[in-house]
Amino acid sequence: MAVYTEVSDVELTGFLSQYGLGEVTSFKGIAEGVENSNFLLRTTLGTYILTLYEKRVRPEDLPFFLGLMNHLSDKGFDCPLPVAGKDGASLRSLCGRPAAIVTFLDGLSPRRVEPEHCRLLGSALARMHLAGADFATHRDNALSLAGWRPLFERGRARAHEVRPGLAEDLSREIDELERDWPSALPRGVIHADLFPDNVFFLGDRLSGFIDFYFACNDFYAYDLAVCLNAWCFEPDNAFNITKARLLLNSYRAVRPLETGELEALPILARGASVRFLLTRLYDWLHHPEGALVKPKDPLEYCDKLRFHQGVRDHRAYGLD
Amino acid sequence: MAVYTEVSDVELTGFLSQYGLGEVTSFKGIAEGVENSNFLLRTTLGTYILTLYEKRVRPEDLPFFLGLMNHLSDKGFDCPLPVAGKDGASLRSLCGRPAAIVTFLDGLSPRRVEPEHCRLLGSALARMHLAGADFATHRDNALSLAGWRPLFERGRARAHEVRPGLAEDLSREIDELERDWPSALPRGVIHADLFPDNVFFLGDRLSGFIDFYFACNDFYAYDLAVCLNAWCFEPDNAFNITKARLLLNSYRAVRPLETGELEALPILARGASVRFLLTRLYDWLHHPEGALVKPKDPLEYCDKLRFHQGVRDHRAYGLD
Numbered sequence: 001m002a003v004y005t006e007v008s009d010v011e012l013t014g015f016l017s018q019y020g021l022g023e024v025t026s027f028k029g030i031a032e033g034v035e036n037s038n039f040l041l042r043t044t045l046g047t048y049i050l051t052l053y054e055k056r057v058r059p060e061d062l063p064f065f066l067g068l069m070n071h072l073s074d075k076g077f078d079c080p081l082p083v084a085g086k087d088g089a090s091l092r093s094l095c096g097r098p099a100a101i102v103t104f105l106d107g108l109s110p111r112r113v114e115p116e117h118c119r120l121l122g123s124a125l126a127r128m129h130l131a132g133a134d135f136a137t138h139r140d141n142a143l144s145l146a147g148w149r150p151l152f153e154r155g156r157a158r159a160h161e162v163r164p165g166l167a168e169d170l171s172r173e174i175d176e177l178e179r180d181w182p183s184a185l186p187r188g189v190i191h192a193d194l195f196p197d198n199v200f201f202l203g204d205r206l207s208g209f210i211d212f213y214f215a216c217n218d219f220y221a222y223d224l225a226v227c228l229n230a231w232c233f234e235p236d237n238a239f240n241i242t243k244a245r246l247l248l249n250s251y252r253a254v255r256p257l258e259t260g261e262l263e264a265l266p267i268l269a270r271g272a273s274v275r276f277l278l279t280r281l282y283d284w285l286h287h288p289e290g291a292l293v294k295p296k297d298p299l300e301y302c303d304k305l306r307f308h309q310g311v312r313d314h315r316a317y318g319l320d
Numbered sequence: 321m322a323v324y325t326e327v328s329d330v331e332l333t334g335f336l337s338q339y340g341l342g343e344v345t346s347f348k349g350i351a352e353g354v355e356n357s358n359f360l361l362r363t364t365l366g367t368y369i370l371t372l373y374e375k376r377v378r379p380e381d382l383p384f385f386l387g388l389m390n391h392l393s394d395k396g397f398d399c400p401l402p403v404a405g406k407d408g409a410s411l412r413s414l415c416g417r418p419a420a421i422v423t424f425l426d427g428l429s430p431r432r433v434e435p436e437h438c439r440l441l442g443s444a445l446a447r448m449h450l451a452g453a454d455f456a457t458h459r460d461n462a463l464s465l466a467g468w469r470p471l472f473e474r475g476r477a478r479a480h481e482v483r484p485g486l487a488e489d490l491s492r493e494i495d496e497l498e499r500d501w502p503s504a505l506p507r508g509v510i511h512a513d514l515f516p517d518n519v520f521f522l523g524d525r526l527s528g529f530i531d532f533y534f535a536c537n538d539f540y541a542y543d544l545a546v547c548l549n550a551w552c553f554e555p556d557n558a559f560n561i562t563k564a565r566l567l568l569n570s571y572r573a574v575r576p577l578e579t580g581e582l583e584a585l586p587i588l589a590r591g592a593s594v595r596f597l598l599t600r601l602y603d604w605l606h607h608p609e610g611a612l613v614k615p616k617d618p619l620e621y622c623d624k625l626r627f628h629q630g631v632r633d634h635r636a637y638g639l640d
Contacts, residue, residue: 006431007431008431008432009428009430009431009432010432012428023523024428025426025427025522026424026426026427026428027428028350028351028352028360029350029351029352030348030349030350030351030360031348031349031350031351032348032349040348040350040360042426104346106345106346106362107345107346108329108344108346108347110329111326111327111328111329112328112329112330202345203343
C-alpha cells in the first residue's frame, strides 16, 4: 500500500487530455498494490484507476500485462480493462514513469478467507487459464526455478538474522528443487501472485482478479500451488485441507488436472513457498530501519515450506 | 497519507449493518489525511468516506467536528456531511476506534496553487465563518498561544538539530507573542488547518472544504493568517503578494475586516507560523529513523516566520 509519486495538476491535466474520459471530478491516491502508485480517478463519465509503474516493474513487460488484461476481458473474464487514449494507446508516460488507466473493478478482497472463497477462486482461476490459453505474447517467469538461486545469494549471508540455519535449509531446498522440478506439465499464462488482495468478491460471487504485474508463462498447476499457500493456511500457519479440497476440486471441474499435475503439486507447492520466502527475505533484509510500511514476515513461508516437505502426495491436499 | 487500521470483513459488515447505505461494492484505503485511517466506501446507493479516528484525535472532540460539518452543510456550505445510522447517530465505533461515515465530496486539491485558487479560497473562508457563526458548540484552540510554550519545551533540547540557534529564536518569539497577542478580535468557529490538501476545486469553482479535525473557536483573522502561510508562499518560500491580496480582498468582500483585524494580521501570521513550526519540529524530532512517511520540513516555517517578523503592517500583504 503506497503512493510513491505526486502528480501535479499540470501533469494530470496534460495526461488526461490524451483521453476522452470527460472532466475529472476526483483524484485520490489509494492504498492498493505494494509496488506501484495507484490513484482513484473519477470523471463525469466513470470511475477508473490510474497506475504509475514504479521501479520494480520493467517497462518492457508492460505491453504483456496490459495486453493480457485486454485479452482476458475480451474473453469475458472479469479484470480491469486498460483504457485506450484518443490515439488508441493505453500505455503512456506520466511524471517520468510508465502509466496506464484501467477501469474500476467493483468488489472487496477478503480480509479473512472462508472456504467458500476458495471454492469460487478455484473455478475462476481455471477460467482465467482457459481464457488466456490463446494469448499470443510470451513472458518468462523471472521468479521461478532459474531465479531462485541468484535471489538466494543476495540474502544468504544475512539469512541467519531471520532464523538461525535458514541459509542452510534454503540452500538444500533449492538443490532439491533444481533436481526434481517438473518440466513437462501443461503451461500457459498464469497470474503468479494470486493472493486474497488481488481477488475481489461481491456478495456471493467472485467479481474478478486484479494486479496482473507478475503474470507470466509457466505451469498452470504452479498458479494453484501459489493459491494453496496464499489461501489454504490459517493465521497460525496450520494447513486447512477443506479449503484446499474446495480450491482444487472447483478448479478441476472447469479445467481437469492431468495425473502429472496432481503428482507435481507437492514439489510445486515447495517451489511456490521458496519463491515468496526469498522475496520476503530480501525485502526484510533491505527495508529501511523503522519504516512505517513493515515488510511481510518471511518465516510464514518457512512454515508453509516445511508442511509441503512433509507431504507424501496430492492426497494431503484433500484430493482422492 | 496513511491507512493505519485494517478493517476485517466481519467488522465492516457488522458496522455497515447499522446504516441504510445499500450493499457494499468497494472498500479501499485512501491516502488522505495524515492523522486518521480513511477508506473509500462505495455502495449500491453512493460513494462515501469511512474514517477511523486514530490516536491524535481526542474522542471527546468528535461531536464538535461532526456537528460542525452538519451545521455548515445545513447552511449550504459545501463540506462532507456525516451520515447517520439507522439509530440517528453518526459517531460510532469500529475496530476499537471512533469511526464515522461522511459523504464523498467531489473535487481536486491543487498540487500547485494559482492566484485564482486564492481568490476563490478567500470568499469561501468568509462564507464558512459566517455559516459557522451560530454553531452552538464550543471548542478551544489547543494549538494557539497557550499551547505553544508547552509544545516548544518538548522539542527545545533538540531544536538545534534542525537549525543551530532555533531554540533561542523560538523562545524569544514566543515571549513576544505572549506579550503582543491580541485579545479582542472577532471570533467564532475557524477551520485552523486550511492547507491546499483540505480545499477541493472543480473546474473554475471551489467545491468545498474537508478535514475539520482541527476546527475550533478562535479569531477569524487567525484562519486567514494560516491561509496566508499555506497558500501565499512559493515553493522557494518567497512571499507572493498577489496571492495574498486576492485571498484577503475576496474574503473581506464577503465578511469585511475590522481595523483591529487588519492591524493584527502580522502578529497573527507570526503566531500561525510558530504553530506549524512547533508541530513540525515535534514530528521531525520524533519520527522513526528511515520512516517511509517523511515528516514535513520545519524550516519552511522558519522562513515564513522571518518574513512576517519583517512586516511593518498589513500593507505588506497587499492591502491598502
